[in-house]
Amino acid sequence: MSNYRPILGSECCTAKQMAATKNALLSLDFSADDEPLGEACLFDDNQLWSEQVIIMTLARVGSDIGVDSEKLRYYQQSYPQTGFIAAGGVRNIADLQNLKAIGINSVLVASALHAKTISKADIANL
Known part of the structure; x- marks a missing residue:
């Protein structure tokens, strides 16, 4: 079994x-204007998804504006059987605690x- 995915x-x-x-x-990517990038069915047909799905708001990557909690909450509540991976906008430990x-x-x-x-200690203490 490979360690690569x-x-x-x-x-x-x-x-x-x-x-x-x-x-x-699968990485569900959203534009700077918060528009889904790609075929619409990829964003709501969870039969197409892997067991984990990345939710990436590209405008937040490398920014200091925080995570897109509203979008992440929507996906987590709508598809609770999927393990979502947040991407874009994490600033500090408070953001990680809010995601959790x-x-x-x-x-x-x-x-x-x-x-x-x-820090490593912040992550270890989550």
Whole structure:
């Protein structure tokens, strides 16, 4: 078994491709204008999804405006059987705690680690 899993972004992946892929994670990507990027069915047909799905708001990646809690809450409540991974906008430990409170237990974090606004100890104490 491989440790590698491809990630297919909704803006460059079709529903047909996702359905034919066995080991990939889907990233549901949203534009700077908060518009879904890609085929509409990818955003609401959970039969096309992997067991975990990334929700990425591109305008928030590397920004200091925080996560898109409203969108993440919508997906978590609408599709509770799916493990969602938040991507874009995590600033600090409070953002991680808020994500955990709404049921998001996985997150992609880079900028906050580089800026040292989140530490290893913060993550260990979640």
